[in-house]
Amino acid sequence: MKYSLEFKLECVKKYKKGIEIKKPDFANTSQKNFLNQVNFWEKIYDKLGVEGLKKNPRNKEWTIDQRLNIVKRFLAGEPTIKISLENNLNPSQISFWTKKYLESGISGLELNKGRPIMKSKILNDKRSRVSKNLNSKDQSNSLTSVYEELKLLKEELKHFKKREKNFEKENKLLKKENEVLKKWKALVEIFDSNQPKQERIKKIYNRVKADKNLRLTQVLKEFSIPISTFYYQLKKEDFDKKNEEIISQMKLIFKENKARYGKRRIKAELNNRGYKIGLKKVRRLMEKFNLKAICSDENTNLTKEL
Template sequence: MFERRKNGETIPSLAKAFNVQESNIKYLIALIKKHGYNILRENKNRAYSKDFKLQTINRILINHESINSVAIDIGLTSSGILDNWLSKFKENGYNVVENKKGRKPKSMTKLKKNDKVLSEQDKIKQLEEENLYLKAENEYFKKIESSSSRKEAKREEKVKIIAELRAKYPFKTLLKIAGISKSVYYYYIGKKDIDEKNKDIIEKIKEIYYANKGRYGYRRVTLELKNQGFNINHKKVQRLMKKFNLQSIIRKKRKYSSYKGRIGKIADNHIKRNFEATAPNQKWFTDVTEFNLRGEKLYLSPILDAYGRYIVSYDISRSANLEQINHMLNLAFKENENYENLIFHSDQGWQYQHYSYQEKLKEKKITQSMSRKGNSLDNGLMECFFGLLKLEMFYEQEEKYKTLEELKEAIEDYIYYYNNKRIKEKLKGLTPASYRSQSLLVS
């Protein structure tokens, strides 16, 4: 089939010849093209670990990669396999389901042809059991040492470890090693599963985490839970998120700077790192940041209002030029509001020193403010926003954007999400848009 496709035969023709759906033909061709013919044989006996499945599922739920592209990338013979992983993952409360491989042992009755054969089999079985016992004992005591600083572990700890190891070792063996009876084990299991009562909370935490593409840490998840009517302590949320490995993404720093020396008038610093505002349109901040996608670049120029950290307007361009800045200003001023008491802060980038930019601000009676040279913290609000933006939708995710157009759409989607969906602890669990709207309604 692959060779016939290479020779120019169409997909519909191949689908008809092999009596297979066109989508399956396309999938197999893409799979073989990436991995070669051997992938079809290798997959027959291939096993996948729990961690591997979880990483793969996160590529779809958090990074929003397509099922087909991920399935091809990891070499699955069918995207249906990955679809099945996802279904079971969600059905099992956002937990990976592991299939136990191997056949059930055959009845020993067939071996009872003579006592000599049975005796040899018994010896082998005895050695295997002893070996398994030693492995179980070793792993059990390692867990005891790591879970308890005391010489004598509590029964609850022993029960918890037995419950963890039951999938690997015989139940009776574990009870013997721990030195507790079956009735004691079931008493403590029935008495209290520490997180059984938190089942609904755990499901809601996972739902919030995945809905926000892994961008929320425990503090913001706690706020969202409270917004939805759950009264819960942030320490409990932190513990549960750690238990289920729901970690927010690690921040990186931006590197782009638009400073090109003194080419125009440098304004005074009127902000002086006082980033708070009591109403909208008192303090605005702007800057330009660069997105480098495999050598191709996009530039984002937004305006951020200090009140609620709301993005007033923005422009995305392939070139960091004056036209981009003018377009951003025109979008911000389209409401024809009074900006007489507004302070507009930026760094000393060449765009903000330009005569035409400064004249536009004067026309609106806006006070221009600039950071001191080499003091990036003077424009700290924009630094924080750019760091957050790239952390949550760009860093370590570049591969999912095939073109600059896809990246541009993702930036636009994120800014909408940031303004309208992403709650902030400082705003008492509101989004920037909701917080801003409240003030405008009151005024």
């Protein structure tokens, strides 16, 4: 089925925006095959632009060596979409060459010079040949050749069914790998956050506990956390529970002053508010909750952390 350039561009734009695309009434194919075709157009558009969606010139000739190389890559298991994009070639053309190669070998890939023969004429020629073979003395040989052709077609059908199953398996594996990567990404974000160590470990433990596909030993190994340290931090009581009021006031002062107060100013402000606390304790709590004051140097226009 041939589609216009405007129709292809419209389908590609809808596909990129995530808009549902329905098979047109004039397309003699299924919805699934049509969406596969749109996916192919989108990849060609990303690689070659609008020129890639234009119809290939009919006078372009592929040598036997070029055709044979493409067929061998296809039979070796390379994805059809990859071969198509690299050679700006329609996937149906690759399937056609492969079929010819399986039927007749290299001779099936030879260039047919002259005007293309009409389908009706081809069918009539085949019928006349079959009738002549049946009426000839070599009837047994013709039956043998027909049997061999049927055998080759069956083998080809098995080959394509096997490839289809392999594609389905690869698709399922890719989906599983994508889900696993998302889970690991969430764990990495927790591990690299600025939260206290005990809180990070508790969040990692809850995430692993909620997901049956993740193993705790594997997660700890990836993040280089000893098991003893992990369970110690998990079971350890928070030493600063009694300082919750001071911590909340400290965070409030830090926020009110837009992260410009260091440990000395925060200590002085806490003392003004009636909290007796030492400078070392203020420094420890600020480090624990990642409260880093930033001040600017007007002369050098640099920033430093206090």
